[in-house]
Amino acid sequence: MAISNQTTDKVREQVDIEEVVNDYVPLKRKGQNLWACCPFHQETTPSFSVSPAKQIYKCFGCGKAGDPIQFIMDIEGVGFTEAIRHLAKKYGIEVEEENSLDPADIQEYNEKESLYIALNYAKDFFHKNLESGEGASIGLSYFKERGFDPATIEKFELGYSLDGWDHLLNKAKGAGFEESNLLKAGLILERENKPGNFYDRFRGRVMFPIHNLSGKAIAFGARIMTQDKKQPKYINSPETVIYHKSDVLYGIYQAKQSIRQTDKCYLVEGYTDVISMHLAGVENVVASSGTSLTESQIKLIKRFTDQVTVLYDGDDAGINASLRGIDMLLEGGLNVKAVVFPPNEDPDSFARKSGKEGFRKFLEKEEKDFIHFKIDLFAKDAAEDPIKKAEAIRQVVLSISKVPDPIIRSVYAKESARLLGMEEDILLTELNRQLLKNQQKSKPSKFQKEADSSPIEALLPGSPEEENIKIQPRSFKEERELIRILINYGFEMVSEEMHVCEYLLEEIKDLNFSTPIYQELLGHYKNALRQGLLPKFDYFLKIQNTKIKQEVIDMIAPTREVSKNWETKHQIFSKRESDDLSETTYKASLKLKSAYLKRMRDELEEKIKLAKEDEIDALLTMHMELTQLKSQIDRELGNVVPSKN
CATH class of the missing domain: 3.40.1360.10 (Dna Topoisomerase Vi A Subunit; Chain: A, domain 2)
Incomplete structure (x- = not known):
């Protein structure tokens, strides 16, 4: 049913933007307007402005703007009609209906409303059970043993589900509820192999209603009162159209x-x-x-x-x-x-x-801030073990790198260096490395974005799109080599406890492949693992994509083969990459990281050429850090490191 224009007009006249927004975010007055950190995106400096005079809100960060009705639509993720109902209830306005809604909208609204009604009926039923003989002796006694007073039991609307198969089912059916609605609400279950035969989901348990922001019961948590080891201690309502546990x-x-x-x-x-x-x-x-x-x-x-x-x-x-x-x-x-x-x-x-x-x-x-908490947590193990201390430092730095505010990050870094007894510069270097890693993961380069959104054929020989590709990613061969090792040796053991694929996928988890065909092959590999398969090359040959098949064939086909006589007759033995998979996989991951760092540095050099004077120092500092990181990797690889490589 549609809401009448008269109801909508009354809502517009009576609602107050300050009251509506203040239900969700704390507002602070500054001048004529009210300010808060935007509820629609992450920020540390308030850019969300509310004007009581104009009855509007505007975020100068993400651009969200509107009146109180639009705010409810955005914040609750509901349509116009539900937003009007929400505000009408808040301000005690009677809702008048009109018969003009789309049938699909009517069905969706009615389904949600029917679930709210059923769940809140169940909540009241469970709560009232505390007054019954069984409910008082078991449920209410449990709450009293835990020190829950009557006011608290009322406040959280606690209850008890009677120990029987159909107490709620029969009571609800007697009140006019249909079994299909109770089933959708997660209140009853259907017996296996007995269609149409239902029973209560919650039996012999104390009940904890789960409320939404407006106070409606949308689900239940339930604790068993018996010592039945076959039953889980706690069970919860299933997810429904009105309840998403996350x-x-x-x-x-x-x-x-x-x-x-x-x-x-x-x-x-x-x-x-x-x-x-x-x-x-x-x-x-x-x-x-x-x-x-x-x-x-x-x-x-x-x-x-x-x-x-x-x-x-x-x-x-x-x-x-x-x-x-x-x-x-x-x-x-x-x-x-x-x-x-x-x-x-x-x-x-x-x-x-x-x-x-x-x-x-x-x-x-x-109460401790997270820096002191984390350092104290690792202190015992790290006190006498340098390796564990190094790992503790990395864990602290990893947490600091998650802080979006650069000033707060700097303060945390300084305090961490003091508590850990190390030079601040060393910790800052590690922090910058982690920040670059985070940035690469969350903000791929312009070319990466373009490549990721292009079809696979765009980077393959003979593609009709080939003329539009002006840049070939410098990590092309390193990405290919890593996928080649995965396909050829991923199922082998790189150590007593780890497969080659486990090691490589962990090492590259923060990297975004530039070449679509290798990104797709990597996706197929991960999908196989999710299915419980440890894929070999034949898995990929079953994929219905001619170009992928050709690429895989090229990867598994050896480019050269050592003569058997070389070893059997002349006793000259050549080292194969499979002889030391530990070294092979380690170097493959390092080469890919080196290639990524080089590309990032090259992109940065282009930015420096176009940068304003006040931006150059920061870009040069970042350039130096990238060069240092790449040099460290190249030394590890045994490469000769020239001044600019």
Whole structure:
């Protein structure tokens, strides 16, 4: 059903841009306008402006602009009609319908609304079960044992699913819900080999509703209450059209106001961690719910604050496994700190044990910025082992390189050098090397972009597009050689624990191939690995592409062959590349890196020729660093290094 023009007009008249935007990002007044870091792209300096007088927003970084309705459409990823409904609900405006929507739009809207209604019906059903005999003795007792008071149970709308096959199913059908709708919502399952026979997904579990930003239940997490080892301890709702777990943070609805007010977000792992921290008076907390942190979740945090503190259980293995999340947070433009709890403690247990005041004091005292946290983490192992210390330095530098703000990067580098007891220049050299590596990975050269977007035939002999190619990539032969080694020896062992392909793919993971045909062959190789295959050359000959087949044949066919008599009769033995695959693969990767550095340096020289006077010094510095890196690789290869090679 379409929304009437009268409803739309009322929404336009009553909404306030400041109130609408402030639900998502904290605004700060500067002059007549309000400013924030843009919620639509990553930035460290606010360029997102809101004009209360004009009722508009404008980002001077990414160009996003509009009125309150457009803002909701952009931020929530919804259409015009859903944005109007969202704002009408916020301002208590009655929605009047008209019969003019496209049938497909009506179907999509109705499907989403039906899922919201079903899931929120289930939420209320589970919550009310806490008043039943079974729910009170099992579910409510569990919550009380954990110290959850009635207000907190209400706040998070906790519940219990009765231990039976069809309690929710029968209750919902009695209320008019169709089985197909309950199935789409992930509330029931269909028995295998028995079409049309359904049963409850959640049985005998305490229920944790997962809310979206507006407070609607969109999914559930559920913990089993029995000791049945055949059943997983926790199960979650499946993904639906309204629930994508990578976009959701548990507790964000209950935490968003506190996050804005404190300008900080605590990040934990589980549902009970969040709830226990609320009980301890710390409400600006969300959980990734046991999943790896995603870019969407990071952007969700950044809507409300740039400050995030990650809370880690007192378990070294768990901490090391979660370190990637810190780098992702840094890359997302957030300022990251960390707190580690004592051994065998987590936020839930420690909050209950230490009490409100003790818990909050612990957080304040133990909070460290990510530099001190990472260095302390590696300090024990690195103290007596130079190799481990070098690796610790690389790990710290890798994290610093993720920070988008160059000033903050510089401060972190200086502090890291001091804490690690090393010369700042050495650390900066390593940092610059990593930055160049990151830049190459995220921003390929102009030629690379053109080559990547061209058809494979564009760089092959006899192609009709050949006349349009003015530049042949200098890494052409090195890329070909590396693919040749992959196809011929990728399945061989380069060490006791590693295949040739594993080594080479790790070494080149940050490089973008310039030549489309080799990029496509590399893609086929990786696709085979994803399918569990360790491909040999015959795998590639089955590909329905004549030019790829020809290229592979050229790669596997030997260019020359040593006479058998050379060894058997004359006892003269020639060294083959397969005799020492370790050296062969190592040199192939170095040659490719050297070629890439040379191309980057050549491109930089062209920029220098056209640069303005105030840009030349920075470009020359970068040119010198590229030359030094290339020289180091060439020395490793045993090449004679002239002044400009």
